[in-house]
Amino acid sequence: MPYDSFMTNLLNNNYHNDYHNKNNIHFSTTTTCLPILQIMLSLSAAIDGRSKTTKGVYMQRRDFLKFSTLGLAGSVTGLGTFLSWSPRANAATIDQTFYITDGMRTQADGIDVWFQAYSSTSTGLDYPAQSMIVQEGDTVNITIHNTLGTTHSFVIDGLVDSGDIPGGTSTTVSFLAGSAGSYLFYDRVNLPYNRLTGLHGGLAIMPKNSSNEIYAGSPTFKQQLFWLYNDIDPAWHDAIRQGRTPTSKFKPRYFHINGISARPPGSTNYTDPTKNAFYDPRSQISGKIGDRTLLRVLNAGMCVHSMHWHGNHLEWITRNGQPRAQIWKKDVIALENNMGKVDVIYPFEPPPDAWPPVTSGQQYVMHLHDEMTQTAGGGLYQFGAATLIKFK
């Protein structure tokens, strides 16, 4: 069943309970897509069952999880805004300008939340910042205009630290692009608060003269995306906006990939790529068989995540910047909080669980396996951190 109509059916028909009682649907050979609702409903059913019935129900959930790790498939249309890159034989000088700005962003439940960001224009709010891509050995000059009244900074661990940039001032930092890999740039002032409220972005350093490796000799890819995760506690954002240090416990209410949440069919702005992470070209994975896609995953937020992809298992290449000694193929990969990072490759192989075999025209989902993150506003389901995978 096509992904959209499946989701719409779920929303329009109150057969959730009936549905997840038949949890074999999750890995049915006649169902070639595995929407996010399936996992979430199955999990919530299992949790309900565990609390009020038997250990047997709990085991069902374990079975379910075990089977779910067999994987489901996906990837996309021609919408993708993959990072483009042409390798060079020689180093270059790269100039970039950011404006530190602030503003409001309306969340999936209609609540406005304040953010600050490294924006490309003095009037914009690029949360997260536009990704940068350079090559090992390049000289990178970054000019930062702080348009706000508060002090900020620009830091890439191991590469550059601007020091304080007082409100209303500008500075230029220069650094040599070091080891190839994926880096978070962020504001270290008032750590972690300014970073959490939006001052962060991704920098990719490509190996010299290479267009398809993460580091020299790594497994290769054909296209690449940044996924920046963040989780938002509006009370913390309000406190920072007012110049206070938050005193409440961290209570995230919104979960973002590249600055926005996903939303289900039938919801407002469902098809708007600026409001629904399913269709955000910065996040959606799309390709044909063989279009191996590198995901540079960075966590600017405070929550640990359990990322789960349908369709294919991923090749887990690095963890927190270090190449892994053995490259495992997994469909669930942990992302540590507080600037955890991984590089993974979605291989775009024919989905092994689909029968008859499919090689195109399929859509699948990536969602997180921690239930909290699949909500907005403290319980609005299907408005959390998820995105779409499309086999063109």
Ligand SMILES: [Cu+2]
């Ligand atoms: Cu799933």
